[in-house]
Structures are given as C-alpha cells and as structure tokens.
Amino acid sequence: xxxxxxxxxxxxxGTWTRTAVIDRRGKILWQxxxxxxxxxxxxxxxxxxxxxLATAIQQAGGAVAGIGAAVAGPxxxxxxxxxxxxNLMVLDGVSFKALWEEAFxxxxxxxxxxxxxxxxxxxxxxxxxxxDKGRPVKTLFYVTxxxxxxxxxVDKGSVFLGANGLTxxxxxxxxxxxxxxxxxxxxxxxxxxxxxxxxxxxRIARSRLAAGDFPNSALAALDADRVNSEAVFDAAEKxxxxxxxxxxxxxxxxxxxxxxxxxxxxxxxxxxGGGVTNGLVKLDLLTEIRRQMMGRIMSELHKDFQLTSSxxxxxxxxxxxxxxxxxxxxATG
Amino acid sequence: xxxxxxxxxxxxxGTWTRTAVIDRRGKILWQxxxxxxxxxxxxxxxxxxxxxLATAIQQAGGAVAGIGAAVAGPxxxxxxxxxxxxNLMVLDGVSFKALWEEAFxxxxxxxxxxxxxxxxxxxxxxxxxxxDKGRPVKTLFYVTxxxxxxxxxVDKGSVFLGANGLTxxxxxxxxxxxxxxxxxxxxxxxxxxxxxxxxxxxRIARSRLAAGDFPNSALAALDADRVNSEAVFDAAEKxxxxxxxxxxxxxxxxxxxxxxxxxxxxxxxxxxGGGVTNGLVKLDLLTEIRRQMMGRIMSELHKDFQLTSSxxxxxxxxxxxxxxxxxxxxATG
Numbered sequence: 001x002x003x004x005x006x007x008x009x010x011x012x013x014g015t016w017t018r019t020a021v022i023d024r025r026g027k028i029l030w031q032x033x034x035x036x037x038x039x040x041x042x043x044x045x046x047x048x049x050x051x052x053l054a055t056a057i058q059q060a061g062g063a064v065a066g067i068g069a070a071v072a073g074p075x076x077x078x079x080x081x082x083x084x085x086x087n088l089m090v091l092d093g094v095s096f097k098a099l100w101e102e103a104f105x106x107x108x109x110x111x112x113x114x115x116x117x118x119x120x121x122x123x124x125x126x127x128x129x130x131x132d133k134g135r136p137v138k139t140l141f142y143v144t145x146x147x148x149x150x151x152x153x154v155d156k157g158s159v160f161l162g163a164n165g166l167t168x169x170x171x172x173x174x175x176x177x178x179x180x181x182x183x184x185x186x187x188x189x190x191x192x193x194x195x196x197x198x199x200x201x202x203r204i205a206r207s208r209l210a211a212g213d214f215p216n217s218a219l220a221a222l223d224a225d226r227v228n229s230e231a232v233f234d235a236a237e238k239x240x241x242x243x244x245x246x247x248x249x250x251x252x253x254x255x256x257x258x259x260x261x262x263x264x265x266x267x268x269x270x271x272x273g274g275g276v277t278n279g280l281v282k283l284d285l286l287t288e289i290r291r292q293m294m295g296r297i298m299s300e301l302h303k304d305f306q307l308t309s310s311x312x313x314x315x316x317x318x319x320x321x322x323x324x325x326x327x328x329x330x331a332t333g
Numbered sequence: 334x335x336x337x338x339x340x341x342x343x344x345x346x347g348t349w350t351r352t353a354v355i356d357r358r359g360k361i362l363w364q365x366x367x368x369x370x371x372x373x374x375x376x377x378x379x380x381x382x383x384x385x386l387a388t389a390i391q392q393a394g395g396a397v398a399g400i401g402a403a404v405a406g407p408x409x410x411x412x413x414x415x416x417x418x419x420n421l422m423v424l425d426g427v428s429f430k431a432l433w434e435e436a437f438x439x440x441x442x443x444x445x446x447x448x449x450x451x452x453x454x455x456x457x458x459x460x461x462x463x464x465d466k467g468r469p470v471k472t473l474f475y476v477t478x479x480x481x482x483x484x485x486x487v488d489k490g491s492v493f494l495g496a497n498g499l500t501x502x503x504x505x506x507x508x509x510x511x512x513x514x515x516x517x518x519x520x521x522x523x524x525x526x527x528x529x530x531x532x533x534x535x536r537i538a539r540s541r542l543a544a545g546d547f548p549n550s551a552l553a554a555l556d557a558d559r560v561n562s563e564a565v566f567d568a569a570e571k572x573x574x575x576x577x578x579x580x581x582x583x584x585x586x587x588x589x590x591x592x593x594x595x596x597x598x599x600x601x602x603x604x605x606g607g608g609v610t611n612g613l614v615k616l617d618l619l620t621e622i623r624r625q626m627m628g629r630i631m632s633e634l635h636k637d638f639q640l641t642s643s644x645x646x647x648x649x650x651x652x653x654x655x656x657x658x659x660x661x662x663x664a665t666g
Contacts, residue, residue, distance in 0.1 A: 074634060083634060139496040151597075155495065162488065162599030163472040164634055169596040172631040174589050177510045177523075186631040190510075256507050263502040264484075264597055266495030298505040298519040301407060301416060301497055 004063035007325040008056045008106075010049070011070045011113060011317035012036075014087030014147070017049065019056040020315070022322035026124030028315060030059045042090045049096075050103055057104060064106050065329055068321030069096055070113040077165040080110040109324050113317045114168065115159045117310075118142035118152030120320030121271045123327070125311035127154070130269065135306075141267040142310075143170055145254070146274030148185075149193040149200075153265055157327070160265075171197065175256040195253035198229040198276050204246050205232050214242035233279035250276075251285050255292035262293065262302050273310030281309050337396035340658040341389045341439075343382070344403045344446060344650035345369075347420030347480070350382065352389040353648070355655035359457030361648060363392045375423045382429075383436055390437060397439050398662055401654030402429055403446040410498040413443040442657050446650045447501065448492045450643075451475035451485030453653030454604045456660070458644035460487070463602065468639075474600040475643075476503055478587070479607030481518075482526040482533075486598055490660070493598075504530065508589040528586035531562040531609050537579050538565050547575035566612035583609075584618050588625035595626065595635050606643030614642050 006029065011018040013036075020031035034052060037044045057064055073085025080097035082088075100108045111119075118140055121127055127137040142152045149171030153160040160167050171193035172186050181190030182204070194200045205227050209220055218235045219227055219242055235243035258270060272286065280286055290307045297303050312319050339362065344351040346369075353364035367385060370377045390397055406418025413430035415421075433441045444452070451473055454460055460470040475485045482504030486493040493500050504526035505519050514523030515537070527533045538560050542553055551568045552560055552575055568576035591603060605619065613619055623640045630636050645652050 074632070084632065137496075155493070160488070160493070163470075163601035164599055164637065166599040166632065166635055167597060169599075169631065169635075172596050173593040174629070175507070175510065177508065177589065188629045188631065256510065260506040260593055261597065263505045264500060264594065266497055266499040266502075268496035296507070296521045298502065298521065299407070299417065299499065302499055302502075304497065 003329055004065040006060050006062070007065050007322045008053060008060060008067045009069070009318040009321040009325070010053060010056075010067065011321060012049065012088070013072045013113065013317075017052055018318055019052045020318045020322070021056055021060045022319060024326055026120070026319050026322060028318065030056070031315070031318065032056070040090070042094070045088070045091060046094070046099065050100070053100065053104065064104075066107040066109065066325040067100055067104065068116075068323075068325040069100075069108070069110045070116040070317040070321040071096070071110060072113050074164070074166050075110050075112050077161045080108075082110070107325075107328070109328055111159065111321070111324055112152070112165060113320075114142065114144055114150035115152035115161070115165075116320030116324060117144060117273060117312075117316040118154045118168075118271075118320070119159055119323045119327070120312055120316045120318075121273075121310060122154040122157070123323040124319050125316065126271045126306075126308050127269060129311060130306065137269045137306075139265060139267040140269045140271060141168070141261055141265055142271045142273065143254075143258070144274040145196055145272060145276040145280070147198050149197045151261075153267070155265075170257050170261060173257050173260055175253040192253050192257040196250040196257075196276065201229040201232050201246060201250060201276065202227065204249070205229075205242070208242060208246070217242035219243060229276060229279070233283070236283060247280075247283070247285065251280070251288050252292060255289045255296070258289065258307075259293050259296045262297055262305065266302060267305055269306045269308070271308055271310055273313070273316055277309055336662055337398040339393050339395070340398050340655045341386060341393060341400045342402070342651040342654040342658070343386060343389075343400070344654060345382065345421070346405045346446065346650075350385055351651055352385045353651045353655070354389055354393045355652060357659055359453070359461075359652050359655060361651065363389070364648070364651065365389070373423070375427070378421070378424060379427070379432070383433070386433065386437065397437075399440040399442065399658040400433055400437065401449075401656075401658040402433075402441070402443045403449040403650040403654040404429070404443060405446050407497070407499050408443050408445050410494045413441075415443070440658075440661070442661050444492065444654070444657055445485070445498060446653075447475065447477055447483035448485035448494070448498075449653030449657060450477060450606060450645075450649040451487045451501075451604075451653070452492055452656045452660070453645055453649045453651075454606075454643060455487040455490070456656040457652050458649065459604045459639075459641050460602060462644060463639065470602045470639075472598060472600040473602045473604060474501070474594055474598055475604045475606065476587075476591070477607040478529055478605060478609040478613070480531050482530045484594075486600070488598075503590050503594060506590050506593055508586040525586050525590040529583040529590075529609065534562040534565050534579055534583060534609065535560065537582070538562075538575070541575060541579070550575035552576060562609060562612070566616070569616060580613075580616070580618065584613070584621050585625065588622045588629070591622065591640075592626050592629045595630055595638065599635060600638055602639045602641070604641055604643055606646070606649055610642055
C-alpha cells in the first residue's frame with residue numbers, strides 16, 4: 001500500500017490556529033487561519049480544533065497520510081500529552097494524539113511549535129537550501145523571536161527532546177546579570193525574552209518613555225497604546241536614538257544567548273524566525289549579531305556555522321508539522 | 334566468536350596520562366599514571382603513549398576487546414582526529430584511531446574527555462546507580478569543575494556531538510555580563526571558567542589580595558605562591574570572609590551556567606566532577622547551587638532533575654573510555 005501524497009498540518013498558537021494540506025515536498029496546497037475561541041472552555045477549544053481538522057481533511061480531497069500538529073507549549077515526547085501551556089492553560093494534560101486518532105482514523109503526531117519549526121527549516125527551508133547547494137546541515141538551531149522567544153534543535157535529522165521535551169528554551173537563558181536586569185514573564189530576571197521579544201521591546205520602550213530619558217524621541221510623540229515593537233523598528237530605521245538604543249540591547253542579548261547556544265550545541269546552522277527577526281533583517285542587524293558572536297566564540301571550529309533567517313516565514317510551524325508526518329512515515333522529500 | 338572480557342582505556346590529560354584495564358562492568362582491574370613528556374615533540378608524545386598502551390595490553394594478559402581513549406580537546410566525530418587541543422598543541426591533526434589500530438590490531442575509539450566522563454557516569458556511575466534504584470536516566474549532563482570547566486551530554490545512551498564534536502562547553506558560556514566581568518583564558522569575558530575553575534578561583538584570590546580588600550584574611554598571611562584554590566577552600570571552611578566571598582561568586586556562576594543548561598538540554602541528571610567539586614561538596618555548596626537554580630528555572634517540569642557529584646572520581650575519564658568500547662561493541666554491562 002502506498003502512502004497517500006498529502007498530510008494535514010495544524011499550528012495551534014496562543015492567538016491563531018492555522019491548518020493546511022501539505023505535500024511530500026513541503027508545498028502548501030491549501031491553508032486557513034482562524035482566531036482561537038476567546039476565553040473558551042476546554043470542550044469549546046477541542047470542538048473548534050476538530051472542526052478545523054475536519055475541514056482540512058475535506059480539502060485534501062482524498063486519503064490523508066497523517067495529521068501533524070505544532071502546539072505552543074511543552075509536549076511529552078512519548079504520549080504526546082500537552083503540559084502546562086502558558087497561553088492555552090485549559091488544555092493542560094490533553095493528549096491530542098489519542099483524541100484525533102480516534103476521531104479521524106489516521107495517524108497523529110504532536111510536537112512543540114519551536115521544535116517543529118526547526119524541523120521544518122531543516123527538511124524544507126534553510127537546511128534544505130544549504131543541502132541543495134552541497135552543504136548538508138548536521139545540527140540546526142532555530143530561534144523564534146516573536147511575541148516570545150523560543151527555540152528548537154534538529155541534530156542529524158531528529159528533534160533533540162532531552163528528558164521531557166522541554167529543550168532549547170533560549171528565551172529563558174540568562175543574558176543580563178547586572179543589577180538593572182529586567183524581570184521576565186517567567187518570574188526570573190535577565191532572560192533573553194525580556195530583552196529581545198516583541199513584548200520585551202514594547203515594555204522597554206514604554207518604561208524608558210515613562211522615565212522621560214528621551215523626550216525628543218519620535219516614540220514620545222505617539223499615543224501610549226501605539227508604542228509597540230513595530231513602532232520601535234520604524235523609528236530605528238529613521239535613526240531615532242531611543243529606538244536605536246533599545247534595539248542595540250536586543251541585538252547584544254541575542255548575541256550572548258546565541259553564543260551560549262554555539263558553545264553548548266555546536267550547530268552548523270542557526271536560523272532566526274518570527275516577526276522581530278523580520279525587523280532585524282530589514283535593519284541588517286543579523287550581521288551585527290554575527291559580528292558580536294564572533295568576538296565571543298572560543299574557537300575557530302565553533303565559528304564554522306551559517307546564521308540566516310527563516311525561509312518558511314509564518315508557515316514554518318505548519319510545514320514543520322507536516323515534515324514530522326513524513327519523517328515518521330519514512331516518506332520525506 | 335565471543336568478545337574479550339577486557340578493554341584498555343587511556344585518559345590523556347594536559348599533565349598526566351592514565352591507562353587501565355577495565356572489564357565489562359566498568360571495574361578497573363589494573364591502572365597506571367604517568368606524567369606527560371615535558372615540552373616533547375609530537376613523535377616523543379606518540380612513542381610514549383604507544384609504550385603506555387603496550388604495557389596496558391600486556392597487563393591485560395590475554396585478548397583485548399578494544400582501546401578507548403579520552404583526550405583533553407576536541408575530537409572530530411567521524412575520523413577521530415584530534416583538533417587544536419589547547420594543552421597538547423603538538424598533537425593537532427593526529428588521528429590516534431588510525432595509528433593505534435595499525436600498531437595494536439585491535440579496534441580503537443577516541444573521544445573528548447568531558448564527553449566520555451558523561452558517558453562513564455551514565456553507564457557505570459551516577460546514572461547506573463539511579464537506574465539500579467528504578468529511576469533510569471534519559472539525559473545526563475556532566476560538568477568537570479577542575480583546572481578548567483568542561484562538560485558532556487549523554488542523551489538516550491549516546492554522546493551528543495553536534496556538528497563537529499564541540500558541544501557542552503559550559504565553561505565558556507557567559508555567566509557575568511557586568512562591566513567588572515573577568516577575562517577568560519579563551520579571550521572572552523565573563524565565562525563560567527573564569528569564575529569557577531581552580532585556576533579562576535586562584536586568580537581571583539590573588540587579584541583581590543593584591544587589591545588589599547581583605548587585609549585580615551587568612552589568605553593574606555600565606556606566601557603568594559601558596560594562594561591556590563585548595564587554600565581558598567580551606568580558608569572558607571573556617572569562614573574566612575575573602576574565601577567565602579570568592580566561593581559565593583563561583584557558586585552563583587555555576588548556578589547561572591547550569592540553569593542555562595537546564596533550559597537548553599532539559600537533563601534529568603546533572604553530575605558535577607573534578608577537584609573543585611570535591612571542595613564544593615565538602616562545604617555543602619551543591620545544595621546552595623541547587624537552591625539558586627530552583628529560583629531561576631522557568632517551569633516545574635524543568636525542575637525535575639537530580640543534581641549530584643561524580644561517583645567515579647579521578648577514574649571517570651578512564652571508565653568513560655572503556656564504556657565507549659563496550660558501547661561500540663554492543664557489549665555494555
């Protein structure tokens with residue numbers, strides 16, 4: 001029996017749920033994006049998700065090889081159980097795998113969204129592009145710099161899961177040990193996420209405006225509710241000193257966090273994704289991150305890696321979820 | 334044909350070379366320790382090492398399953414080539430595997446000493462002890478806190494090697510981002526090794542004595558050349574304020590570095606070894622490291638790990654090298 005040619009993928013984030021039909025080469029044949037139910041119960045969330053998957057299966061128009069789902073939170077590697085997801089707490093303890101295999105009679109795999117994003121870039125994004133150019137990637141670290149900061153590692157074709165599937169949390173590594181270090185949403189101080197995420201950049205901008213340090217900044221002229229990370233990037237493009245100084249801090253924090261990643265994981269490719277990364281690329285700040293890293297890395301051999309931005313953009317979670325299906329079925333590419 | 338019952342192990346450090354005959358259960362049947370030739374040429378080093386191995390093979394008194402060697406520096410995973418070892422630079426580019434397989438007609442495997450120490454603790458040390466008590470370890474991070482600070486990771490029975498075998502370099506992760514951060518031997522600033530290694534502790538003690546901050550410290554009464562990490566630990570045991578303050582810094586640096594390791598590798602066991610660890614254990618400072626880590630770790634699930642000290646002591650590299658032989662031959666335990 002031959003494997004069907006399409007997989008159904010879901011990327012269940014804190015705000016949106018995306019679904020897609022994706023072929024064996026990682027090409028999206030159909031996709032949809034829906035907002036999550038607001039303040040819904042567990043049952044409302046699950047009914048909604050099942051409806052979205054049923055629609056995607058219908059759109060596939062034939063047999064489906066499997067369902068792959070990327071979820072915003074930790075997933076227990078063996079049972080596929082969702083654990084204490086900060087943005088979807090009503091779903092704590094749910095095993096989507098068991099639920100959906102019963103509902104749809106196809107194999108289901110579930111993974112953490114940042115881990116699967118790494119998997120997507122490895123098989124169908126920056127990793128594939130490098131392999132096609134004759135430089136196959138052994139160890140790929142993916143960082144999403146977005147509302148939060150997360151990460152995933154693929155080593156020789158497998159996601160690195162550690163003891164409980166909670167690996168690659170670069171957003172909560174320490175990059176500031178000074179007295180002035182910012183408090184992070186996780187409760188600790190000096191985490192990368194507090195300095196480089198979209199919410200971190202917004203918080204820093206608001207607090208520095210409130211302190212009155214930069215009265216002539218273009219950001220000071222905005223209504224308070226319009227001060228966000230996009231506004232900081234726009235102002236930095238026009239050399240606004242406050243905006244430039246905030247992004248200097250984010251760049252320096254990312255360089256420290258990624259240097260630690262290089263010394264611990266020894267990747268030969270680092271891929272940055274997420275909305276904040278788009279802003280960094282536009283201002284050519286990936287070059288500056290790389291420059292600062294090179295000044296800190298301990299050996300020439302550790303410096304032998306590519307640093308690049310995501311090739312898959314917003315679809316990285318969906319494509320990674322499909323890559324997991326093809327990988328599990330032994331049918332990638 | 335059955336596999337012979339003993340392996341020959343070598344642990345080639347910066348100062349000493351140890352050799353041993355070790356059985357399938359990790360038990361040392363014979364061992365020897367020799368100083369390295371001082372300022373020798375590459376040929377003198379290699380002749381000396383071959384002589385030590387020949388002696389060990391003779392001591393084995395029969396067929397040898399293989400030779401395992403732990404070396405102080407990076408090893409290329411596929412070819413077994415030794416790369417830019419900071420303490421054994423004359424051996425840069427040498428493949429012991431090729432040399433010794435020809436010389437002794439037995440299979441040879443070579444690995445980085447910290448990686449193999451992790452392997453040794455996993456199969457025959459703290460990891461085995463935990464498994465024997467019904468709690469098998471999935472992901473073990475080993476840290477050597479000694480002259481330098483290094484690390485190794487074993488995940489589901491395999492050493493994590495990354496792209497080029499240069500992983501787990503916790504000693505060169507950043508744990509101090511303040512202006513006052515110390516310069517490390519690697520050229521960077523604020524590395525864990527600069528604050529918590531034996532040489533780091535000695536340098537800090539000497540520099541703070543020179544600054545005259547603690548004129549009444551017991552360390553100030555010592556001859557300058559007797560101020561070393563052992564003296565700091567001895568003084569700290571007697572509550573000497575300078576010594577206590579230096580070790581507070583080392584403990585805090587280790588807690589930050591290991592918290593980053595927990596967030597990136599998600600280990601369920603962390604094992605600390607090396608001479609400085611012996612001092613930390615004596616003063617019950619592993620408990621304090623654990624306490625500080627718990628205050629920083631982002632989730633309850635990440636906190637589910639054991640933190641303990643090495644069960645194998647000075648023999649950890651030798652036993653890890655033998656574990657590699659048994660693992661490669663599929664004959665562990």
